[in-house]
Amino acid sequence: MASGKLPWRTRSALAAGRAASALSRATGRGEGMVIGGQVILRIAPEAIADLARNRVAALVSATNGKTSTTRLLASSLEQAGPVVSQPTGANLSTGIVVALSDADPTARAVLEVDELYLPQIMQQTAPQIILLGNLSRDQLDRMNEVAMIARRWRDMLAQHPDVHVVANADDPMIEFAAAEHAHVSWVAAGQAWASDSAVCAECGTLLRRDDADWSCPGCGRRRPPPNWSLLADPWRAVDPAGREYDLSQLGLPGRFNAANATMALAATAALGADPAVGLLRMQSVDSVSGRYGVFHVGALNIRLLLAKNPAGWTELLDIMPPAPTPVIITINSDYADGRDPSWLWDVPFEKLRGRTVVATGFRRRDLAVRLTQANIDHVVIDNPYAPDAPLPPGMRDLPQVDCAATYTAFQQLRTSGVPA
Amino acid sequence: MSADLTIAAIYADLLGTYGDNGNAATLLHRARLHGLSADVISIQPGDPVPSQADIYLLGGGEDTAQTAACSALRADGNIRTAAERGAAILAICAGYQLFGEYFPDSTGTRSPGLGLLDIRTDRLAQRAVGELAAAPVPAADSTEPPLFSERFTGYENHAGGTVRGPSVQPLGRVLAGVGNGDGTEGSVSGHIIGSYLHGPCLVRNPEIADQLLRWAVDRELPALEEQAVSELRAERFRTVLGH
Numbered sequence: 001m002a003s004g005k006l007p008w009r010t011r012s013a014l015a016a017g018r019a020a021s022a023l024s025r026a027t028g029r030g031e032g033m034v035i036g037g038q039v040i041l042r043i044a045p046e047a048i049a050d051l052a053r054n055r056v057a058a059l060v061s062a063t064n065g066k067t068s069t070t071r072l073l074a075s076s077l078e079q080a081g082p083v084v085s086q087p088t089g090a091n092l093s094t095g096i097v098v099a100l101s102d103a104d105p106t107a108r109a110v111l112e113v114d115e116l117y118l119p120q121i122m123q124q125t126a127p128q129i130i131l132l133g134n135l136s137r138d139q140l141d142r143m144n145e146v147a148m149i150a151r152r153w154r155d156m157l158a159q160h161p162d163v164h165v166v167a168n169a170d171d172p173m174i175e176f177a178a179a180e181h182a183h184v185s186w187v188a189a190g191q192a193w194a195s196d197s198a199v200c201a202e203c204g205t206l207l208r209r210d211d212a213d214w215s216c217p218g219c220g221r222r223r224p225p226p227n228w229s230l231l232a233d234p235w236r237a238v239d240p241a242g243r244e245y246d247l248s249q250l251g252l253p254g255r256f257n258a259a260n261a262t263m264a265l266a267a268t269a270a271l272g273a274d275p276a277v278g279l280l281r282m283q284s285v286d287s288v289s290g291r292y293g294v295f296h297v298g299a300l301n302i303r304l305l306l307a308k309n310p311a312g313w314t315e316l317l318d319i320m321p322p323a324p325t326p327v328i329i330t331i332n333s334d335y336a337d338g339r340d341p342s343w344l345w346d347v348p349f350e351k352l353r354g355r356t357v358v359a360t361g362f363r364r365r366d367l368a369v370r371l372t373q374a375n376i377d378h379v380v381i382d383n384p385y386a387p388d389a390p391l392p393p394g395m396r397d398l399p400q401v402d403c404a405a406t407y408t409a410f411q412q413l414r415t416s417g418v419p420a
Numbered sequence: 421m422s423a424d425l426t427i428a429a430i431y432a433d434l435l436g437t438y439g440d441n442g443n444a445a446t447l448l449h450r451a452r453l454h455g456l457s458a459d460v461i462s463i464q465p466g467d468p469v470p471s472q473a474d475i476y477l478l479g480g481g482e483d484t485a486q487t488a489a490c491s492a493l494r495a496d497g498n499i500r501t502a503a504e505r506g507a508a509i510l511a512i513c514a515g516y517q518l519f520g521e522y523f524p525d526s527t528g529t530r531s532p533g534l535g536l537l538d539i540r541t542d543r544l545a546q547r548a549v550g551e552l553a554a555a556p557v558p559a560a561d562s563t564e565p566p567l568f569s570e571r572f573t574g575y576e577n578h579a580g581g582t583v584r585g586p587s588v589q590p591l592g593r594v595l596a597g598v599g600n601g602d603g604t605e606g607s608v609s610g611h612i613i614g615s616y617l618h619g620p621c622l623v624r625n626p627e628i629a630d631q632l633l634r635w636a637v638d639r640e641l642p643a644l645e646e647q648a649v650s651e652l653r654a655e656r657f658r659t660v661l662g663h
Contacts, residue, residue: 140438140577145482147526198433198465204484206433206465339550340575342618345442365652369623370442372648373449380648 005105006050013044014101021098037094040101048093051100052125057083057108057271059125061118062133064312065260066091068252069133070112071288072264076278077271082107089289092117096125115149119156122163129164129270131263133189135173136196137346138309139338146173146196153177166267168259169226170212176201179221185266188212188226189259193311195346228266230259237262239269245279251286254319256312290410295417298385299396302328302403302417306410308337310346313404317347320402323354326392328384330361330405330413337406344370352376356392358384361409423457425636428473430463430499431481434489435515438577440479442620443510443629447475450622450629454641465489469498474636475508478515480577480618483526486514493518493534503536508635509612510628512621516607516614517541517580524580537609538585544578544601551660552576552617554592554605567608567631571595573624573656574617582607582614591615596660611635624653 006014021036040047057077060070067089074085084103086095091112100109113121115135122130132153135146150173157165157178167178169186173196178184190212191197199206205218215222227240235247235258245265247258261282268278287293291306305320307313320327333339341363349357349370357378359367364380371378381389395401405413429444444460451458463469465488469476476499481489493499503509509519517523520539525531528543552575556568572592581601584590591606591613592599599605599616606615613628615621622629626649634641657663 137437147482147484195433195436199485199488201484204488206488340438340577340618342439342442342575342620345439345445345620345623346436365648365655368648369646369652372646373445 007044007046010044010047010050013040013042013047016040016043017098017101033088033090033098034094037090037096037098040097041093048097048100048121048124051097051105052109054126055106055108056111056125056127058110058129058131058267059118059121059127060110060112060131060133061115062131063115063136063138063309065133065256065263066112068257068288068291069131069260069263070110071285072252072261072282073131073267074110075281075285076264076268076275077108077110077273078281079277080108080273084109086112087289093121096121116152119152122156122160126160127163129166129267131267132165132167132174132177133260133263134168134171134191134311135177136193136309136311137343138311140340147201150174150177150201154180157181164270166263166270168263169224170214172197172207172214172221172223173201175221175224179224184224185228185270186224186226187263187266188229189262190230190255192255192315195310228262230262237265239265239275245275247279249283251283252288252292254315256315290414293414294400294420295413296420297413297417298389299387300385301398301400301420302413303400304410304413304417305402305404306407307404308407310343313347316404317349317351320352320404323352324356325398326356326358326395326401327352328358328360328401328403329367330403330409331359331363331367332361332406332409333363334408337408341366349376350374356395358391358395360384361406423459425451425456425458425474425633426470426472427458427460427475427477428463428470429460430469430476430478430515431465431489431492432462432479434465434485434492435479435481437480437482437485437514438575438618439620440477440512440618443477443479443512443622446620446622446626446629447477447632450626450644451633453644453646454630454633456633456637465492469493469496469502471498471501473502473507475510475632476502478509478511478518480513480515482514483524486518486523487525487531489514490518490523490531490533500534500536503610503612506611506635508632510621510632511537511612511614512618513576513578513616516616517578517582519612519614520582537607537612537614538588539582539607539614540585541580541582544581544598547577547579548598548601548616549577550575550597551656552597552599552605553595553657553660554597554599555595557590557593557604560589568592568627570625570627571657572605572615572617572628573653573660574615574619574621576616577618578616623649624656
């Protein structure tokens with residue numbers, strides 16, 4: 001146990017936190033992560049710094065792909081010994097303190113961190129490297145503005161001049177955050193959603209774009225030459241020496257996971273481990289905290305997909321099976337989903353044309369209006385998993401149905417479903 | 421044959437945060453329901469703003485994008501021409517603020533607006549984020565029927581409080597949320613409607629969409645109810661106001 005070396009206050013906080021978690025689990029209120037973390041941090045606000053000391057290898061933050069990238073990097077780094085990470089994608093202070101307290105105290109840590117919490121967690125954990133993946137509109141009720149987060153990240157890096165940064169050169173908001181930093185591995189990881197980086201975060205001029213390349217006619221900022229690149233057909237990563245890493249055997253689907261893997265490979269190299277060995281370990285990751293996992297819910301087998309914002313949805317719609325296979329879409333608007341689902345109008349749901357969509361979740365009516373205007377056949381169902389739910393014909397006979405959901409709906413299905 | 425009306429969606433990359441492009445989609449959709457053909461032209465920064473469109477739409481945006489959009493619109497000049505000839509205009513959030521005399525830039529300093537609406541915007545003490553509901557108000561001229569009869573619903577996310585000059589009517593009276601910050605929401609002046617309602621605005625308030633269409637075609641259009649929209653509105657009012 002780590003407890004021997006920890007300050008008394010932190011030790012007693014961990015004991016109290018474990019008791020609270022156990023009580024929460026025993027009374028069936030949940031997995032106990034949040035309540036346990038709250039108890040620990042209330043008693044010992046310095047607990048994260050105490051537990052993190054000298055063993056945090058990497059922090060991972062981004063609007064999209066945090067959890068998957070964290071899992072890929074953690075798997076890769078296990079080549080050099082045990083690695084601790086959050087098991088469920090709980091990426092606020094409470095989830096981080098529990099992840100650090102539950103595990104082998106000698107294990108290195110790879111932690112995903114909420115975009116707003118990153119400066120604070122950086123201060124507390126002093127990681128060797130940080131990965132900055134992408135920034136786009138998400139939960140604007142909480143995040144307010146994309147550019148504001150990029151400015152906070154830039155200020156954060158100014159206070160930590162020695163940390164090594166692995167950053168996406170294709171996202172101008174990420175470049176803005178890391179541009180002044182001395183130690184950066186630039187990764188051409190792509191940017192599927194450019195609408196939140198139309199103007200220069202430095203001077204407000206409209207950026208000039210030419211495929212992946214971008215530059216600012218106002219202040220001269222431009223895409224940095226990448227050290228690592230993601231290439232297509234087939235997906236592969238290329239390192240600074242020109243060596244290629246085949247990403248076609250990844251267990252996780254889609255362009256965005258190839259991008260996540262490229263970031264994780266660059267981070268593996270930056271940490272002094274072997275990317276080729278890391279890639280073999282990454283290939284065995286096929287489900288991340290329930291994402292892409294298949295669950296038995298009611299009478300259906302669903303493949304569970306998580307998407308929270310237009311950038312994420314845009315890429316997720318591409319990995320769904322082609323029309324006319326029906327799909328389920330679940331939209332909630334709790335705090336962790338973002339309170340305002342106006343972003344439904346930024347998602348190209350037109351891609352789903354030719355099939356029937358089951359619209360569900362607390363904001364199923366917002367989705368129904370969106371689908372009506374997009375001319376997509378749909379049914380609005382409060383609970384599609386009920387035995388008598390009026391599902392589209394044939395849906396119950398499918399071996400597997402894709403169900404894309406926002407965060408709280410995803411978590412609810414993941415915990416209530418039985419892995420198939 | 422050209423369409424009955426042209427809708428110009430202005431600078432979606434700068435002023436399209438949070439689904440505001442749903443406003444153009446809804447206008448097109450409502451126009452079709454009314455038997456009107458419509459074209460939406462999407463104007464990006466650098467493109468000339470058309471002077472002869474029938475309806476102009478501007479959405480919300482971040483502070484730096486708002487300042488950039490305002491400079492581009494001022495340099496282009498055609499939005500002023502359109503406003504002065506009485507074109508229908510819907511301006512949401514950042515787009516609403518930049519129609520006024522001034523608005524706060526990313527540092528909170530007053531930045532000059534287009535001066536097409538007699539409104540002034542300064543920073544609120546606290547950012548207004550949450551559901552916004554408002555009731556329609558009587559017409560300025562009490563012999564006229566009010567423009568709107570249905571309640572308004574949307575979501576607001578802004579740091580500005582807006583004060584109206586004497587020539588500008590509010591769009592509504594706030595039932596829940598902040599709106600302009602003085603108990604009113606939005607502005608109406610001539611054929612310009614400004615509002616803090618995202619949601620998007622026209623998706624959740626088809627009566628406003630129909631009013632813009634009436635101004636554009638200069639004739640009455642019947643009320644048309646869509647069940648999916650009515651259910652959405654009822655659910656929002658029930659959740660936000662309890663009724």
